[in-house]
Amino acid sequence: MYIGRFLVVGPDTAAYRVSSRSFPNRQIIERDDRLTVVPTDAADETDNPYVSYNCVRPVDDRVVVGNGSHTDPIAEKLALGYPARDALALSLLALDFEKDDYDTPRIAGVVGPESFVGTVRRDGLVVEEVTEPTLVATYEKDSPEPTEITIESAAGAANAVYDADFEHAVCAAGVARAGNGFETAIENGD
Ligand SMILES: NC(=O)c1ncn([C@@H]2O[C@H](COP(=O)(O)O)[C@@H](O)[C@H]2O)c1NC=O
Numbered sequence: 001m002y003i004g005r006f007l008v009v010g011p012d013t014a015a016y017r018v019s020s021r022s023f024p025n026r027q028i029i030e031r032d033d034r035l036t037v038v039p040t041d042a043a044d045e046t047d048n049p050y051v052s053y054n055c056v057r058p059v060d061d062r063v064v065v066g067n068g069s070h071t072d073p074i075a076e077k078l079a080l081g082y083p084a085r086d087a088l089a090l091s092l093l094a095l096d097f098e099k100d101d102y103d104t105p106r107i108a109g110v111v112g113p114e115s116f117v118g119t120v121r122r123d124g125l126v127v128e129e130v131t132e133p134t135l136v137a138t139y140e141k142d143s144p145e146p147t148e149i150t151i152e153s154a155a156g157a158a159n160a161v162y163d164a165d166f167e168h169a170v171c172a173a174g175v176a177r178a179g180n181g182f183e184t185a186i187e188n189g190d
Contacts, residue, residue, distance in 0.1 A: 004138035009109035015157035062112030
């Protein structure tokens with residue numbers, strides 16, 4: 001089954017996987033405090049926000065995971081003190097679903113003292129608190145649902161979603177709460 005990009009939120013860990021048919025030559029890199037999806041070949045550097053974007057951004061005791069440029073305004077709202085629910089709902093609704101051939105939804109999660117998951121689709125906006133491992137994807141599984149995928153550390157989370165039995169894995173990231181902050185891990189399949 002192809003479900004496109006997907007994320008799993010913990011509640012104390014999170015993982016994000018890029019699956020892609022159209023832009024498979026991508027990887028995740030660490031830049032400053034954040035993780036960014038970029039083309040594998042630097043010569044293919046792009047300003048297409050559907051191809052290259054920050055997918056993980058920590059903010060104090062919370063961390064944002066997302067499949068596009070909405071990761072940044074969510075993080076900025078958290079830094080201003082917004083509750084996770086509000087930062088997700090406002091940013092997802094402001095940017096809305098992607099204006100591509102598939103009306104691709106935006107998906108995002110926040111891990112922190114309270115953890116949330118959200119998605120905005122052409123037909124709806126869902127933002128809800130997470131109390132058990134919860135998956136949401138761009139296609140097919142496009143409403144948050146409980147998942148059996150086990151994400152128990154940053155590296156474990158990245159590996160688990162990368163290896164999950166959905167088609168066209170490209171790269172993955174994992175985050176886990178550690179002390180007052182977070183540890184992160186990248187799985188680029190190489
Ligand atoms: N975030 C991403 O990494 C990403 N990769 C591809 N997309 C969008 O989704 C469309 C379908 O891509 P694909 O066939 O690779 O699943 C692309 O045309 C692009 O508009 C993305 N947008 C949202 O998921």
